[in-house]
Structure formats: C-alpha cells, structure tokens
Amino acid sequence: MAHHETLPGCLLITGTPGAGKTTVSRLVAERLPRAAQVDGDVFGLMLMSGRANMLDERGRWNPGPEGQRQLRLRMVNLCSVADNFAAAGFTPVADSVVETREELDFIAGRLHARPLMLVVLCPPLEVARHRNATRAVETRVDYDVAPLARNQRRELGGLGWWLDSGDQTPEETADLIVAEAARRAVVHRALPSPG
Known part of the structure; x- marks a missing residue:
C-alpha cells in the first residue's frame, strides 16, 4: 500500500447512502x-435502546424531534472523536x-x-442505488435517496469538492x-471558528 504525505486537519467525506463514503x-x-477512520454511523449504532426511528410511516427519511436530537448527538461525538485523533497526530477521515x-x-x-476538507461523493443516482441494493442487509437503507441527493446539492452546492x-x-x-x-476540498467560506 503506497503511503502518501499526510493531510492536515480533518477530511469529511459525505454523500448519499450508497455513494461509497465508508469504503472510500x-x-x-x-x-x-x-490516520483514523471515524464512521458517523457507528455513533448511531452505539445506542442500544431508545434509538429513534428516522423514517415516517410511508418509509421516507423524516426524523422527528427526537431523531434530530440523536443525529445532532452523532455529530457532536463525530467531532469530539475526530478532534481527539487530530490532537494525537492522526488525520481524522470522517464519513457521515x-x-x-x-x-x-x-x-x-x-x-x-x-x-476542514469536505468531499461530497456524488456518483449518478442509479449507481448509488445499485451500490445500496447490493450491500450487506445491515448497512442497506430502505428509502429513496433521490430527495436527499437533491437537498444536498441545493444546500451544499458550492462548498468543498463534488x-x-x-x-x-x-x-x-x-x-x-x-x-x-x-487543494480542492478545503472549505473556506463562512465557516465559524470553533468557540
């Protein structure tokens, strides 16, 4: 395995389910x-009881207030763990x-x-859907990722590296x-500095 020069800071890889975040x-x-891989899904899986259902009765992604609170907690934990690795001299490669x-x-x-470097993996939707459909059942999502992909594009459009x-x-x-x-993924625009 070829080892390259180190990356400073934190690399955050996002995209829809099936885009390849965890593998990449x-x-x-x-x-x-x-470097250390910091998988955002792991922080949700740590909840052994009381985990919120993120889907509505029609099977669409729609976390209610408790789901939103748990997603926020996931992000808090992701940031804390990434910072712990960075402080110890490891590049955190986070995916969420x-x-x-x-x-x-x-x-x-x-x-x-x-x-903070943001990479948005954005393969064509049919590729993401196929990857999702062919992966292990415990990591598969059962909702259509198209609305999420559209919203991601609208919300994060000019940021990071697509x-x-x-x-x-x-x-x-x-x-x-x-x-x-x-060179391509650093997010500069309007990022708040940590308080």
Missing part, C-alpha cells in the same frame, strides 16, 4: 501515514451523511481540527482524494 474513507485512511448547510456549519463550529465517483473503483477514488483533497 477507510481506503483514504489506509493510504495516509497516520451531511445533508444541510446548517449541519455542516454545526460540524465546522464544533470541530477544532483545521483545515466528486463523481461513478466510473471509478473505490481505490481510484481514494487515490484521487489523497492526491487532491488539500
């Missing part, structure tokens, strides 16, 4: 000399669904590691991110 973030972390500008601002406001990974292997995508993220 693991491969990116493996390619850096000192970030749908709105408000969520990104919240993460940027809590995260001390700088720069990477269409539809024609690439996860390894090719990871190599590209390691080579280009420091």
Whole structure:
C-alpha cells in the first residue's frame, strides 16, 4: 500500500447512502501515514435502546424531534472523536451523511481540527442505488435517496469538492482524494471558528 504525505486537519467525506463514503474513507485512511477512520454511523449504532426511528410511516427519511436530537448527538461525538485523533497526530477521515448547510456549519463550529476538507461523493443516482441494493442487509437503507441527493446539492452546492465517483473503483477514488483533497476540498467560506 503506497503511503502518501499526510493531510492536515480533518477530511469529511459525505454523500448519499450508497455513494461509497465508508469504503472510500477507510481506503483514504489506509493510504495516509497516520490516520483514523471515524464512521458517523457507528455513533448511531452505539445506542442500544431508545434509538429513534428516522423514517415516517410511508418509509421516507423524516426524523422527528427526537431523531434530530440523536443525529445532532452523532455529530457532536463525530467531532469530539475526530478532534481527539487530530490532537494525537492522526488525520481524522470522517464519513457521515451531511445533508444541510446548517449541519455542516454545526460540524465546522464544533470541530477544532483545521483545515476542514469536505468531499461530497456524488456518483449518478442509479449507481448509488445499485451500490445500496447490493450491500450487506445491515448497512442497506430502505428509502429513496433521490430527495436527499437533491437537498444536498441545493444546500451544499458550492462548498468543498463534488466528486463523481461513478466510473471509478473505490481505490481510484481514494487515490484521487489523497492526491487532491488539500487543494480542492478545503472549505473556506463562512465557516465559524470553533468557540
């Protein structure tokens, strides 16, 4: 495995379910000399009881107030763990669904590691749907990701690096991110500094 120069700060990889976030973030972390994968889903799975249902009665993504509170807690934990790794000299490579500008601002406001690099994996929807449908049942989502993809585009449009990974292997995508993220993914605009 070729090791590249290190990436400063924190790399945040987002996209819809099926975009390849978790696979690519693991491969990116493996390619850096000192890095840790911080999988946002893990913080939701840690809730052994009382976990909110994020889908409405028609099976659409629609977390209610308790679901929103738990998603926020997930982001708090993601930022704390990423910062702990960064403080110890490891590049945190975080992956999580970030749908709105408000969520990104919240993460940027809590995260001390700088720069914040945002990579939005945006393969064509049919590719993301196929990847989702063919993965292990425990990691599969059962709702249509199209509304989330549209909202992500509307909310996060000019921010970070939008990477269409539809024609690439996860390894090719990871190599590209390691080579280009420091140049293409840094989020500068209107990021609050951590308080």
